[in-house]
Amino acid sequence: MSHDIAELLMYVAPEPVREANERWLTRILERLSIVRRNADALSLMDLWLSPHLLLTQTCGYPLMTALRGQVRVVGRPRYEWPDSIGGNHCSLLLSRADNPRRSLPEFFGSRGVINGEDSNSGMNLLRQRLAPLHRDGQFFGSIGISGSHRESLRWLREDQADLAAIDSVTFAYLARYAEEEVAGLRVVERSALSPTLPYITVATATDEQVETLRQVMNQTLGELPDVVEILGLQEVLPATESDYQVILDYQREAEGLGFGRLQ
Numbered sequence: 001m002s003h004d005i006a007e008l009l010m011y012v013a014p015e016p017v018r019e020a021n022e023r024w025l026t027r028i029l030e031r032l033s034i035v036r037r038n039a040d041a042l043s044l045m046d047l048w049l050s051p052h053l054l055l056t057q058t059c060g061y062p063l064m065t066a067l068r069g070q071v072r073v074v075g076r077p078r079y080e081w082p083d084s085i086g087g088n089h090c091s092l093l094l095s096r097a098d099n100p101r102r103s104l105p106e107f108f109g110s111r112g113v114i115n116g117e118d119s120n121s122g123m124n125l126l127r128q129r130l131a132p133l134h135r136d137g138q139f140f141g142s143i144g145i146s147g148s149h150r151e152s153l154r155w156l157r158e159d160q161a162d163l164a165a166i167d168s169v170t171f172a173y174l175a176r177y178a179e180e181e182v183a184g185l186r187v188v189e190r191s192a193l194s195p196t197l198p199y200i201t202v203a204t205a206t207d208e209q210v211e212t213l214r215q216v217m218n219q220t221l222g223e224l225p226d227v228v229e230i231l232g233l234q235e236v237l238p239a240t241e242s243d244y245q246v247i248l249d250y251q252r253e254a255e256g257l258g259f260g261r262l263q
Helices: 015-032 044-048 060-064 120-133 149-157 168-177 207-223 225-231 241-256
Strands: 003-006 053-057 071-079 091-096 111-114 142-145 163-167 185-190 199-202 233-237
Touching: 003 015, 015 053, 015 168, 015 207, 015 225, 044 053, 053 207, 060 120, 060 241, 071 207, 071 241, 091 120, 091 149, 091 168, 111 120, 111 149, 120 149, 120 163, 120 241, 149 163, 149 168, 149 185, 163 168, 199 207, 207 225, 207 233, 225 233
Parallel strands: 003 053, 111 142, 111 163
Antiparallel strands: 053 199, 071 199, 071 233, 091 163, 091 185
């Protein structure tokens, strides 16, 4: 029996979501007869690049930058949420409901917040939307880095920022299970579509191993209808790195318009 790393850390809140992902992961490991190796001491990057990695989830932007060619894509989730369907999601560009600015151009010179510079949903998709609106490489009057989507939402609620881009899956989970975290906010605009966050495994995995892993992920979803209902996750679709090329296309689009960095 092998001992491998398996963690699903991209969507860990609210608590029903974390618990559902843990139940799913436990069932997957049972089906594969794998003992879970402790990964508590690993950073996200160390986790993603571990030679002991069996299964985890990453963001599409680091997949195509820091991790490119160093991991294998197992698949991408097909959620069924209002702004996340068919293996794609988007970012919701949010402000406080009482903010007098109503359209995206009106937010020029306002206070922006992103969860991190390596985030597709929090930064890259926002940059692509704002690129046609910048002036001399600048859109926001100031911009902060919150560290997470939930923190960005808190900045909005507490009037520390005016605009943030929030992953539509994260928003759906909070709207359903922690409504207070999105109360008093409104959608200004939606970003372009992007593939949902990929599941990955170690780079040395064979095609057969990747296919087996994806089949077991789907089989166990079929065994756990309550997990499917909580996560809004219908199936894991086949996917490869090439499916995420659009993320770099959005980056290049913004760079081509002279807006390579949010500022």
